[in-house]
Amino acid sequence: MSLINAVPETVLTTKVDALLNWTRKSSVWYMLFGLACCAIEMMQTGGPRSDLDRFGAVPRATPRVSDLIIVSGTLTLKMALRTKLLYEQMADPKYVISMGSCANCGGLFQLAYSVCDGVDKVIPVDVYVPGCPPRPEALTEGLLKLQDKIQQERWLVRKSDEVQAA
């Protein structure tokens, strides 16, 4: 008799990694942080029509409890330092969505003296959402892509370089 038949039907079996990732991807809390017009679309995404909440993503007003920072809008050099500070205040594991052309590469303003050409020059980015600004559907798609990425993570196996070091 196999082990799987020994447990009652009400019990599910899974991998610990998969369970952890499933719980984490279903509660990606994003920081209340907007920079420009993309932030207006981000508000719409959190609003009742596209309702990011149904994927477990709700806005948080402090970086200390946020899992995700959505860089939504033109990043000036002045703001870049502050964005980096906010990112460093977030607890691991943390994710970054770069929303819109400006955050991706500086967009329309990339030749301006005051603009940082892309948030990836300051903090590592997980998902880039194109658009100027992206529609709420696009940002929702970005969050779903991030959830896919979270589900592929492995926390309980040692990475090969750690094995070699041990």
Next chain:
Amino acid sequence: MDAAEIHRRLRDRFGAAISEELAPGPWPTCEVRSSAVAEVCRWLRDDPETRFECLSNLSGVDRKAADAIEVYYHLYSYAHRHQIALKASTPRLDPVLPTLCDVWPVANWLERECFDLLGVRFSEHPDLRRILMPEDWVGHPLRKDFVEPDEYHGISTRRESLLKL
């Protein structure tokens, strides 16, 4: 009152401190001697016939060829619904103008912006700091001879053209 009439009254009151010609346009402009700006503006605000309660805009232009920085003041009167713009010129090497903070409080931030981007110093300004650019920024970006630095706190300001990749 139309702008020509305001200009005529200014000429009567301040004489040579006001330019003879009035540049036409949607917001007719006359030049004011830089040392008289505060006095002229205070009179335009307080005179019951003009009553310019509102400093709509304050901006600057770097005229490198003329070796001057021109500062424009756009005035509007809600009471009389008339408008005029004043222009003051100041040397590029040492640009100084009197502050208008005690005439229109809004001038505080507008003059800070002009100082930030063009380097015009407004004498007697209560709080002349940068307002748009970072506090440790070097140079004034709207000057024609401003050279963009290659990096700012380790952030490169250059990006290769995506078309060349």
